[in-house]
Amino acid sequence: MASRVALPLCLAVAFVLYTGFLDGNPGVASLEWASRPWHLLANAFPGLLLAALLLVLTRRPWLSFGVSFMVQGAVLAVSAIKMKNLGAPLLPADFRMVGQLKNGGLHLLGGYLPSNPLPYLAILGVVALIALAARYEPPLFARRTRGRRLVSGIALVALIGTLLAGMPAWSALYDKDRLGLQPWSAAGNAQFNGVVTTLMQFRLQDSGKKSKPDAAEATRFIADTDGDLRRHMSAAAANRRQTPDIVVVQSESFFDPSAIRGLEGHDFAPNLHRLAKHASTGRLHVPTYGGGTIRTEFEVLTGLSLRYFPEMQFPYLQIHAEVVPSMVRTLRSHGYETIAVHGNDAAFWNRTTAFRSLGFDRFVSQPDFPKDYRKDGQYMADSAMTDEIMRQLKDAGPPQFVFAISMEAHGPYDKSADVDTKERDAIPVPEGISDDAKLQLRNYIYHMRHADAELGRLADLLKHRERPTLLLFYGDHLPALTETFDKAGFVDGGSMLNQTVPYVLVDAHRDGPPPEPEDVAAWMLPGKLLEQAGVHDDAYFALTQVVAPKLAMLTHAPDAPVPAEDAMQKYTDVSMSNVAKLRLKKKLGPLMAAYTTPAPNASLARQPGTAEQNAASGAEQ
Secondary structure, three states, X not given: OHHHHHHHHHHHHHHHHHHHHHHOOHHHOHHHXXXXXXXXXXXHHHHHHHHHHHHXXXXXXXXXXXXXXXXXXXXXXXXXXXXXXXXXXXXXXXXXXXXXXXXXXXXXXXXXXXXXXXXXXXXXXXXXXHHHHHHHOOOXXXXXXXXXXXXXXXXXHHHHHHHHHXXXXXXXXXXXXXXXXXXXXXXXXHHHHOHHHHHHHHHHHHXXXXXXXXXXXXXXXXXXXXXXXXXXXXXXXXXXXXXXXXXXXXXXXXXXXHHXXXXXXXXXXXXXXXXXXXXXXXXXXXXXXXXOHHHHHHHHHHOOOHHHOOOOOOHHHHOOOOOOOOHHHHHHOOXXXXXXXXXXXXOHHHHHHHHHHHOOOEEEXXXXXXXXXXXXXXEEOHHHHHHHHHHHOOOXXXXXXXXXXXXXXXXXXXXXXXXOHHHHHOOOOOOOOOHHXXXXXXXXXXXXXXXXXHHHHHXXXXXXXXXXXXXXXXXXXXXXXXXXXXXXXXXXXXXXXXXXXXXXXXXXXXXXXXXXXOOEEXXXXXXXXXXXXXXXXXXXXXXXXXXXXXXXXHOOOOOOOOOOOOHHXXXXXXXXXXXXXXXXXXXXXXXXXXXXXXXXXXXXXXXXXXXXXXXXXXXXX
């Protein structure tokens, strides 16, 4: 009996120390076993539960702990890859990506796996040892135990199930007062408590959390802004331009590298800077860093800030409503045909379903492009996307809204397939970074300059169209060049998590309101675009423009240093949170009904005739 108990106990102790070693964070390092034993145990506890369940099922301790070792190692390895590229550890919402692997995610995310064969050889070695244990290890106890194995197995399944479900009772083990908790920084929390503990703490923190808007407070806020909102909508109604077509380009990882120290004197985006001289432009605050494209995309399409939905890491995977209020639906109600264009798998990020909910009439994805479309690097070239945008724009019929999502500049940036290495290697990079970081930065700038060139080409093509056209171009987030940003730093001295990306709103024929340079957040862009197009009867989007100067800088990537808020900014922030939640639940309409009917002398940019009549209810369909 003593030997039967001793072996699992020794393996359990080894598992706790192994987890601390592999985790790599100083707060749970193996050497901390004497000073922080509870932190090490909490970080290894889910793996211990799995090993205990496998032991009950297989009766073989080496096999059971071997499988648990491998599962734990896989979780920590994935977290390390994410931390290296995105500056954040694995979080509960990331497990939603498992369902996206079959939708093109395996190809996209597989590019971040190490190219060195040693990790894979190590995995094969562990698998071989596990297979040997399964074949030759004798059982530790008898198969028949008069129901004790059954009871133990059921109890362990229940414990694991409630832990994964985030049942509040587990807060006793992962108590924030005992272990500590930094809810504002997952990376900081992982440094102190470990990756697995961070997963559990954030799961418990988010479990059962629901956004409950305060309609009474939202009503008071709308009343307080009544004068400013009416004046803003009245001024916007003065725009009596001809209805334009609208093209929006969300450019993958686009930002200006001259913001990096050591690259200040270089112009990597000449077309952006040329167009900005006669366009509305500025810095764009985005809610993500290095990845999570759909976070910025969701904010731009809906005008809703994810700041007000902290439980929503990946909105397209977490919102299941058939109708989501959006800029797309507002444009449909004004007679627009709405088209999304993306050179990737349509199902990735659940875009097929999400775009239907947002109100797009059509979604043109990779299979719909010409079979001989051009690749540049690992993905579709931006030039191919420009060609497809122009194919979609017609010279007759209803006005069109085309929302295009590029792929060429997507990471990882350590791959050099299908690139002009001579052009790439001539790109200047700052000193003081490793050769790997230099390669990644050069590969990124190589593709980013192509995006800038296509911006210039698209703007010139739209300028020569007969129909008036607006072009909105912006980056969705910074590229995942974490080592470069850490070592070189930025000209403004800021954090990589607080950096902005550029946007430019070009009026191809210059027949609308004059340009207005302004720094905005991603969720404020649709209101700005709609007003430039002469669409000014959606009071919610108008409200985002009224509050923009107060709130823009509060949008930032998760884990970014949080700026301080004064009393008025705090009031506006909390109030807009309630307004946004009511908007998503489609309960805001009655509160803003007084603003939705424009003044009698207001001229709306609607397409006359049956097209407008057929689309009159489009915003609610």
